[in-house]
Amino acid sequence: MKHVIAVGSGKGGVGKSTVAVNLALALKAQGHSVGLLDADIYGPSIPIMLGLRGQKPDVEANGRVTPLEAFGMKTMSIGFITEESQAVIWRGPMIHKMLDEFLSRVEWGELDYLVVDLPPGTGDAQLSLSQLIPLTGAVVVTTPQEVALSDVRRAVSMLNKVNIPLLGVVENMSGSPIFGEGGGKKAAEVWKVPFLGAVPLDGSICKSGDEGNPMVVKEPTSLIAKSFFNISNQLTKILPEREAVTIDQVS
Numbered sequence: 001m002k003h004v005i006a007v008g009s010g011k012g013g014v015g016k017s018t019v020a021v022n023l024a025l026a027l028k029a030q031g032h033s034v035g036l037l038d039a040d041i042y043g044p045s046i047p048i049m050l051g052l053r054g055q056k057p058d059v060e061a062n063g064r065v066t067p068l069e070a071f072g073m074k075t076m077s078i079g080f081i082t083e084e085s086q087a088v089i090w091r092g093p094m095i096h097k098m099l100d101e102f103l104s105r106v107e108w109g110e111l112d113y114l115v116v117d118l119p120p121g122t123g124d125a126q127l128s129l130s131q132l133i134p135l136t137g138a139v140v141v142t143t144p145q146e147v148a149l150s151d152v153r154r155a156v157s158m159l160n161k162v163n164i165p166l167l168g169v170v171e172n173m174s175g176s177p178i179f180g181e182g183g184g185k186k187a188a189e190v191w192k193v194p195f196l197g198a199v200p201l202d203g204s205i206c207k208s209g210d211e212g213n214p215m216v217v218k219e220p221t222s223l224i225a226k227s228f229f230n231i232s233n234q235l236t237k238i239l240p241e242r243e244a245v246t247i248d249q250v251s
Contacts, residue, residue, distance in 0.1 A: 001035075001111045003239055006129065006138040006164065010151030012120035015172040016141045017045045018209055019199065020117035022225070023139070025216040026232035028073050032112040035067070037102055038077030039129060040119045041095050047079040051212025056080055057106075065106045071217050076106050092124035099128045121154070130162035136239060137165035139196065143173050144183045152187040166193050167238065170231055174198035194238055197231040200224060 007020040017040065028034040038046035047053050050070035057080055058066040067074040078098065108114065118138075119125050129135060140155045152169065159166050169191070171184025188195035199205075205224050208215045215224045 001108065001114045001133075003112065003136040004114045004116060004133055005136055005167070005235070006039075006116045006118050006126075007141060008118040008126065008138050008155055008159075009120050009141045010153070010155040012043075014120075014141050014143050014151075015199070015205075016120060017049060017117050018205060018214075019139075019141045019170055019172055019228075019231075020115055021046065021049045021209070021214050022216045022228040023232055023235075024073060024113070024115040025071060025214055026225075026228040027113050027115070027236070028071065029216060029220070029229070030232060030236070033110060035074040035076075035108050035111045035114045037114060037116045038075070038079065039099060039102075039116050039125050041078050041098065041125060042119060044077045044079035045209075046075060046077045046117060048212060049209045049214060050075060052080070053212065063105055065101075067106050067108065070212075071214075074108060074111075076102050092128070095124045096128040096131075099125065100132055103133055126158055126164070127162050130164050135164050137167035139167050139170055139235070140187075141170045141172050142184050142187055144171055144198075149183065149187050149190065152191065156191055166191060167235065168194035168196040170196050171198040173201040194234065196234045197227055199227045199231075 007016055007023065009016040021036065024034050024036040036046060038044045052068050052070055055068055057068050067076045068080060116129065138159055140152055142152050156166055169184050169188040184198060185195045200223055202224055205215050208218050215222060216228050219225055
């Protein structure tokens with residue numbers, strides 16, 4: 001894995017998983033080899049968004065796991081190994097162990113990018129990931145409201161504490177007076193990091209996620225898809241050259 005990019009947010013409900021899925025697929029469309037890890041242990045949504053609901057990965061006799069694939073991209077989620085209605089009530093050590101297995105036992109192969117969908121807020125998963133694998137950095141997703149600054153502040157504080165570089169800010173649900181304006185750009189200015197771009201508010205993005213057919217794949221020429229391609233372009237420009245992290249370096 002050359003780059004491990006975490007996608008996080010200071011709170012839930014900002015479209016973090018939608019951004020993670022479409023960003024990963026935008027990188028894939030650019031010709032990169034990409035994997036997507038759903039680290040949102042308590043609320044996995046990647047199986048639905050990628051049209052893999054109810055599917056299970058193959059586990060070999062030696063314990064190695066073959067990840068599922070969607071749109072040519074490898075992916076793994078707790079949602080593939082638990083029932084959809086099953087509540088996951090785990091303490092930190094269990095989360096750490098599961099994430100360790102997702103990184104070390106899953107056959108990711110050679111990847112240019114592993115995109116990791118973090119749980120919202122701050123907690124055990126973020127700490128565990130920082131201990132298990134060298135992350136290139138994190139992208140923080142926020143919304144246009146100015147109050148979003150306080151949410152980004154919490155996310156940045158958490159990233160600093162676990163030594164994960166902040167790569168930039170993405171503003172989701174942009175362009176509607178209902179949600180205000182400029183919060184994402186202002187947050188990026190305050191923290192002196194790149195503003196990677198804005199994703200317009202459009203009901204079709206929610207519908208495509210529910211259908212398991214993300215906008216970057218479903219309507220690649222749409223304004224929404226173009227916003228994700230722009231974000232992925234901005235991200236790849238700022239990433240440093242990096243040697244691949246091999247499986248035996250994980251954990």
